[in-house]
Amino acid sequence: MTRALTLSLLLLAGCAGARPTTGKVKLVGAPRDATVIVDDIVVGDLGLVSRYGLKLTKGPHHVSVERAGYFPWDRVVTAGDEPIALEVTLQPLPEE
Numbered sequence: 001m002t003r004a005l006t007l008s009l010l011l012l013a014g015c016a017g018a019r020p021t022t023g024k025v026k027l028v029g030a031p032r033d034a035t036v037i038v039d040d041i042v043v044g045d046l047g048l049v050s051r052y053g054l055k056l057t058k059g060p061h062h063v064s065v066e067r068a069g070y071f072p073w074d075r076v077v078t079a080g081d082e083p084i085a086l087e088v089t090l091q092p093l094p095e096e
Contacts, residue, residue: 022055023079027065029088034067046088053083069093 027036032047036054039061043049046065056079063086065073070090077084 021058023058023081024053024083025056025061025063025077025079025086026050026053026083027063027086027088029065029086029090031067031070031090034065034070034088034090037064037066038062065090 027046028050029046032045032050034046036043036046036049038054038056043054056077058079058081060076060078063075063077065088067090070092073088073090075086077086
């Protein structure tokens, strides 16, 4: 299993039992095959993250979405008790 997939599964799994120490982040948008990166770690494509969301440790996180031929999308989000919903629409680079 690749390191990125393992980390993705850990981010998606969250904690069972004790008081949650994670916050839920949901990203939706296009293009669905864009790469989602959290704190400089690739977690999967936008379609996968849109479907399952992310559980991140509470606190600030840098979220990026990138795809060749598009401007990158970047936000700093603070995961907490309330879910965060983010809409991502990558803008194409101008044609040369």
